[in-house]
Structure formats: structure tokens, C-alpha cells
Amino acid sequence: MHELAVTQSILDISLRHAKEASAKRVTDINLVIGQFSSIVDDSVQFYWDIIANGTIAQGALLHFNRIPGEMICGNCGHTFHPTDKAFECPSCASGFVRISKGDEFRVESLDVE
DSSP states (O other), X not given: OHHHHHHHHHHHXXXXXXXXXXXXXXXXXXXXXXXXXXXXXHHHHHHHHHHTTTSTTTXXXXXXXXXXXXXXXXXXXXXXXXXXXXXXXXXXXXXXXXXXXXXOEEEEEEEEO
């Protein structure tokens, strides 16, 4: 259900920037979403179609750019892309790792008329 709040934020950001640009219509919204983000594309799209209704962003296309996850080992410094099965360093088998990429979520750009 958190996708509703996320989608509302996307709409608010889009409308604010469209207003600053004196746009008459928002046509496309480009989103960057990391692999480790819990955002579900289909849910965002579902809510978008409802909450954008009646705004200058109604009918705007959402483009989802998924960023793969990347982690860094806190013990040996090895950078790696984790699998769904293991979040441990493949170099030293340590579980002392941190996310370095893949937790992003942002509106990257808008196309307006």
C-alpha cells in the first residue's frame, strides 16, 4: 500500500516542476528505481492512473528504469552484485556488507508540453 504515497509524491514533484516550467501538460515521467527498493511498478502505474486523473499529468507515461543492486564488503572491500539467494561477499564469505547501489528511487526527468 505504500505505493500510493510514493505515487502521490511522484505526482506532486511532477506538477511542481511542470508549473515552474509553465507547462500545459506532462507527457512522460522517467523514474529510477533500484533493485533493493520495495517499489512495485505495476502498483505505481495502477495508482498513477487514478490520482493523476484531472491534472495536467493525466495520461502521462511512466518509464521505469531499474538499477541493479551492488554491495561492498566491509571486511575485504570487494564490490559485487548479490544474488537473490545470498547477500554475502563472494570473495571472503563475510556477511558484513552494505548496499552501494540499488536502493535509489527518484524522478529522473519529465517531458512536458
